Amino acid sequence: MAKSARRRQLEAVVLYPLDWIEERSGLVGYTKWFLFRNVPSDISWAQSLGFATLMAFISQALTGVFLAMYYKPDPDSAYASIESITQDLTLGWLVRGMHKWGASVFIILLFLHMGRVFLFGAYKYPRELNWIVGVLILVLGMLEGFTGYLLPWDNTAYWATVVGINLNATAPIAGPFLAQWLQGGLNIGTNTLATFYALHMLLIPGAIFALIGLHLYLVVRLGVTSPPWSKTAAGRERIEAPGPREGLIREPATESEPT
Amino acid sequence: MSDDQRDTPHVPAPSLWPIGFAIGVACILVGLVVSVPALIVGVILTLVFGALWLRDVFAPAPAPAPAVETPRYGQITEADLGTPVDRATFLSLATIGVNGLIGAGLAIPVLGFGVLPSFLDEGVDTHEVDLGPITNFPEGQYVIATYLENPDQGEVSRRTAFVRNNGLTDDGVPSFTTIFSRCVHLGCPVQPNGPIDEEAKKDVKGVELRPVLAASFGCPCHGGLYDSEGNRNAGPPVRSLDRFEFSIKNGNLILGRLFSVGRVDGTGAKARISKYYKAYPGVHVDGIERFLYPIPTPGSRG
Numbered sequence: 001m002a003k004s005a006r007r008r009q010l011e012a013v014v015l016y017p018l019d020w021i022e023e024r025s026g027l028v029g030y031t032k033w034f035l036f037r038n039v040p041s042d043i044s045w046a047q048s049l050g051f052a053t054l055m056a057f058i059s060q061a062l063t064g065v066f067l068a069m070y071y072k073p074d075p076d077s078a079y080a081s082i083e084s085i086t087q088d089l090t091l092g093w094l095v096r097g098m099h100k101w102g103a104s105v106f107i108i109l110l111f112l113h114m115g116r117v118f119l120f121g122a123y124k125y126p127r128e129l130n131w132i133v134g135v136l137i138l139v140l141g142m143l144e145g146f147t148g149y150l151l152p153w154d155n156t157a158y159w160a161t162v163v164g165i166n167l168n169a170t171a172p173i174a175g176p177f178l179a180q181w182l183q184g185g186l187n188i189g190t191n192t193l194a195t196f197y198a199l200h201m202l203l204i205p206g207a208i209f210a211l212i213g214l215h216l217y218l219v220v221r222l223g224v225t226s227p228p229w230s231k232t233a234a235g236r237e238r239i240e241a242p243g244p245r246e247g248l249i250r251e252p253a254t255e256s257e258p259t
Numbered sequence: 260m261s262d263d264q265r266d267t268p269h270v271p272a273p274s275l276w277p278i279g280f281a282i283g284v285a286c287i288l289v290g291l292v293v294s295v296p297a298l299i300v301g302v303i304l305t306l307v308f309g310a311l312w313l314r315d316v317f318a319p320a321p322a323p324a325p326a327v328e329t330p331r332y333g334q335i336t337e338a339d340l341g342t343p344v345d346r347a348t349f350l351s352l353a354t355i356g357v358n359g360l361i362g363a364g365l366a367i368p369v370l371g372f373g374v375l376p377s378f379l380d381e382g383v384d385t386h387e388v389d390l391g392p393i394t395n396f397p398e399g400q401y402v403i404a405t406y407l408e409n410p411d412q413g414e415v416s417r418r419t420a421f422v423r424n425n426g427l428t429d430d431g432v433p434s435f436t437t438i439f440s441r442c443v444h445l446g447c448p449v450q451p452n453g454p455i456d457e458e459a460k461k462d463v464k465g466v467e468l469r470p471v472l473a474a475s476f477g478c479p480c481h482g483g484l485y486d487s488e489g490n491r492n493a494g495p496p497v498r499s500l501d502r503f504e505f506s507i508k509n510g511n512l513i514l515g516r517l518f519s520v521g522r523v524d525g526t527g528a529k530a531r532i533s534k535y536y537k538a539y540p541g542v543h544v545d546g547i548e549r550f551l552y553p554i555p556t557p558g559s560r561g
Contacts, residue, residue, distance in 0.1 A: 075415045159447060163480065166446040169539035172551035176539045176559075181377045186558045187408075189415045191377070 033220065040226035046120070047224060049113040054212065056106040060144075061205060063099040071151070073197035075190055078153035103145060110138055122225040130218040133211055140208045147200035153193060161196070162188055274315040279308030292495075378557040388418075390512045391463030393433070396424040397470065399527075401436075401451060401487075405467040420503060420514060421451060421473070425528040434528035438476075438489045439501040439517060446540040447480035449500065476500065488523040488530060497543050499523055502532070521545035536560050 169179035184191025286301025451473030489500030
């Protein structure tokens, strides 16, 4: 059935800018590759935990940006600025609460997601690398918790960080050096707060974002695992038989085989 | 592990022994904290299951691949030697080299700035603290002294010391016990176990002095307990409480450099103190564990 002239006109209006972008960047194709994928038909809500974790992290990043606009990482004014965010600034209590409780949500979702991947066997060949990347994200998430805990600069934060830094110091050989670097000098003081602030809002989140990018790329490239009880085997077949395989950088083995 | 003949993923056969191995390791870690029997059970479990696991990993030895005699990929043959580097190779190597130099020139100073100030800029000069006239310290009784170590830094440098006047030593020299309040487990503030005489509280030029009847010290965080000389009685601490060097100038008690203590034999003026450079809490200064911390951090010598 031929499309009406009106409909073709409308489609052109919508598709023209998309074509303009696609012709110059190829981004439309990449977006389709990223979003419009086949997944096993018997997936469930369990497979949405990874995305939930991602959303929790993005929420942390956004609320963190706005909190940083009012927070002062200086021993004399840090606690006062947190109090001002919570008590005085409009909706400050809400955004600080989102950041504080969202931190726990992020870690909890991380563990639920990890448990799902473990119990479904989704860490197995060929997804081992993605498990490793995920573990690195988990470690960095823990470091976010450690560095963020100091920032309110109250007595709980201070003494928890004293204990945390000295725990690091007990590691053999390098421990005392790690502790001294973390506290930015011989004692926990002015430098410690600024060091933790910089790590908390610049270095670690940047690294987490980069690793999430790699994590998602691997998810899209390798596909979603079907559940262990699935009747239809989705995904790539495991190659067990000896002989050359495709897609390796090394030269095929047949070439060097003795005749 | 890999060879050109068999490109199968090299995965060991499934094995359940790692579960027992993990339980053993957990037992060791718990045992280290809690009890020696649990530790021994853990070691046995770990060794037994570790051995079983290793046996599983190495048992199904794959059939040996036929020996390959022809040169393999990546191997340098005689023909490769003596080939002059062509222009493209030279240029790409030169680009990598020059960029590497530029990158190192930028990265090394930045990393140095990120790391070195923590180790070099502080702690060169000891902040001496004047606790006021020694007449404020009654003989044989601890006084809690609270002060700012470095007034420029403000409240964050507030420290507490437990000071006891021991009278004179056998040589006729004034003797003070000057204990730093930080627990040598993980740095929490140790508290004296005894009633504080709040009515006798004094403020000597910013230094707060409160006499206390303390026969021992306890840490609220993880239950470390010390006797009146700062020796560990119970709990997780690994050495005796840190102390300050002290001097007396114009009749005033001056706290100097901080140092760590292995243990204290004897009490009061007759105490023999095994003295070490300042170490972080939780770091062993004596015993065989001291070899875990062979390099002192800069600034630990005051």
